[in-house]
Amino acid sequence: MLYSYVTNVNRIFGEDHPLGDLNTSTHIVNASFDDLKLNKTKIGKLTLYGYLIDFDNASVTNLSSKTFGLRFTGNLAMAKNRKLIYSAEYARQSNYADNPRQLNANYWLVEWGVAMSNITLKAGFESLGSNSHDDVVTSFQTPLATLHKFNGWADKFLITPAYGLDDIYIDVSYQLAADKRVWSSDFFKGMVFKAVYHRFSAATGGADYGSEWNLMAQKKLSKYYGLQFKYADYNADNFSTNTQKIWLTLSASY
DSSP: OEEEEEEEEEOTTOTTSTTTEEEEEEEEEEEEEEEEEETTEEEEEEEEEEEEEOBOSGGGGGGOEEEEEEEEEEEEEOSTTOEEEEEEEEEEEEEOTTOOSOOEEEEEEEEEEEEOSSEEEEEEEEEEOEEEETTEEEEOOOTTSOGGGSSOTTOTTSSOOTTOEEEEEEEEEEEOOTTSOBTTBSTTTTOEEEEEEEEEEOTTTOOEEEEEEEEEEEEEOSSSEEEEEEEEEEEESSSSOOEEEEEEEEEEOO
16 A cells, blocks of 8 residues: 655656646555455456645646546466456546636546567557536546656647547557567667557547557667657647657666
8 A cells, every 4th residue: 555645746847837846735545456366366456546636836726636546457368378468447536625627527448458478469448538517628637647658659638638538549569589680680689669559539529639650669778778769640630730759769777
């Protein structure tokens, strides 16, 4: 079980940005049950959580919220070194502290796939819902999340649109063998490739937002250094604009 109390959050935008340096009175509670079994077979892990986020900054009090939810993840062994992987999650978010808006929105996630020796295939559906009160539309927000990781690397949905967000996605990862020469070069040994396709729409009303392709290649150069290439291509329908982004990252860890 984990409990944390947070008084300040420094985000990626820097101190001069209104969302860069946030004062909070935030409570985080997380309890996990790791060995859920069915007929003596381990089937997964259940996590219960609660986030009570209270922002002191006047510009972001409308992001103060309380969220309670549960998440289930697991895998089952299959034949020929394969395993079935799955996740399911539900959360309910409402306004909290000095938030002037009336917020009552749901979050849903269902994900399933197959993992083999060097390839993983996943498909999923994630929904950040919305609600309307006195003609004001509000949506499920995740202001303290690792936002770039989810809903496309083009970063079009760092703030959930007013009418919510439905994300249907397919994720394929492949790792080249680490002990064999590939294309007559040692450089490609152990390299990881990933391709993700997203289809975005409004959780309320069903309007098409757009679609996005994400591609990644990642190589561990040594014990401490790594190299990563990422590409994002967002094709807009009724939300934002067409966007392409490229990253080339050299990382060091000790």
